[in-house]
Amino acid sequence: xxxxxRPDRRPTDHGERVVRELVSAYGRTYAEDAGIRLKDxxxxxxxxxxxxxxxxxxxxxxxxxxxxxxLHEDRLDTPRRMAGADWQRRVDxxxxxxxxxxxxxxxxxxxxxxxxxxxRWRGDLRRLHEEAGGxxxxxxxxxxxxxxxxxxxxxxxxxxxxRVWPDVAPYIDGKALSGARRLGLPQxxxxxxxxxxxxxxxxxxxxxxxxxxxxxxAEDCLRRAA
Numbered sequence: 001x002x003x004x005x006r007p008d009r010r011p012t013d014h015g016e017r018v019v020r021e022l023v024s025a026y027g028r029t030y031a032e033d034a035g036i037r038l039k040d041x042x043x044x045x046x047x048x049x050x051x052x053x054x055x056x057x058x059x060x061x062x063x064x065x066x067x068x069x070x071l072h073e074d075r076l077d078t079p080r081r082m083a084g085a086d087w088q089r090r091v092d093x094x095x096x097x098x099x100x101x102x103x104x105x106x107x108x109x110x111x112x113x114x115x116x117x118x119x120r121w122r123g124d125l126r127r128l129h130e131e132a133g134g135x136x137x138x139x140x141x142x143x144x145x146x147x148x149x150x151x152x153x154x155x156x157x158x159x160x161x162x163r164v165w166p167d168v169a170p171y172i173d174g175k176a177l178s179g180a181r182r183l184g185l186p187q188x189x190x191x192x193x194x195x196x197x198x199x200x201x202x203x204x205x206x207x208x209x210x211x212x213x214x215x216x217x218a219e220d221c222l223r224r225a226a
Contacts, residue, residue: 017225018183019195019204025224026210026217027203030055031160034068040164045125046117047077048160049146050110056153057102061213067097071110079123082114109148116146134167159209163202170201172208179212183221 031038036047050071054064074093076082082090090107099106121127132139136158143154155173162169172180172189180192189201196204211218 014225015185015195016197018185018221019192019199020197021221021224022183022207022211022217023196023199023204025221026207027199029160029163029202029206030061030065030156031163033061033065035072036068038160038164040126042124042126043078045161045164046079046123047072049113049117049125049143049149049157050077050082052153052157052160053109053113053146053148054099054106055156056148056150057106059099059101063098067094067099070094070097070099076110079114079117082110083118085111087111106148112147113149120145129165136168136171139168159205160202162205163200170205172201172205175212176205176208179208179210179218182211182215182218183208 029038030051031044031048034047034051036044036051038044038048047068051064051068054067055061057064070093071077071082071090074089074096076085076090076093087107090110091103094100094103094106117123117125121131128142129139132142140151140154140158143149143157144151146153149157152175155175158168158171159173159176162171170189170193172192177187180187185195186192192204192208193201211221
């Protein structure tokens with residue numbers, strides 16, 4: 001190379017900058033938004049399941065997060081408490097969080113889901129995790145046995161739970177990949193994790209989802225990385 005010539009940039013340089021800006025500005029999990037200190041213990045895992053159900057509806061993420069917080073503030077944050085609460089109490093808590101469009105149906109699903117969790121897994125999602133035997137597909141299928149938790153809800157749960165269930169990682173689902181596509185990033189989970197350097201896969205996935213849900217997030221990151 002002659003003196004004064006600039007070395008060609010590696011093709012991944014731009015992708016690394018984009019991911020760095022994305023994670024720096026938007027790398028916050030939805031569990032963190034909801035005030036859940038995620039651990040591999042029954043209560044925070046249950047709160048994450050409830051949050052995942054709420055987020056999977058056609059409603060703003062901020063409303064779902066507020067509803068999850070309202071349920072926690074009313075101490076409806078364990079399967080036993082949720083199952084023991086009457087339907088109107090669950091409706092009222094969801095309403096205080098602004099989750100009014102789906103409050104009645106969701107209140108029923110939360111009660112039925114808590115009872116199933118108690119009956120089948122003794123209120124402990126770690127038992128569901130163990131039953132899946134390290135198979136992420138089976139884990140998603142088992143999660144969908146919970147009333148109100150469909151493919152979207154199961155994916156939300158797994159994106160966040162990979163923070164405490166390392167055997168799930170890296171879990172970069174279709175919604176996260178759509179954010180990567182909007183940012184011009186690879187459509188491969190391992191490549192994305194590599195570009196993210198030391199960022200946790202759960203944090204990367206949440207940031208990518210934010211880019212998928214809001215074009216302004218992607219535009220901001222691309223501008224910062226230019």
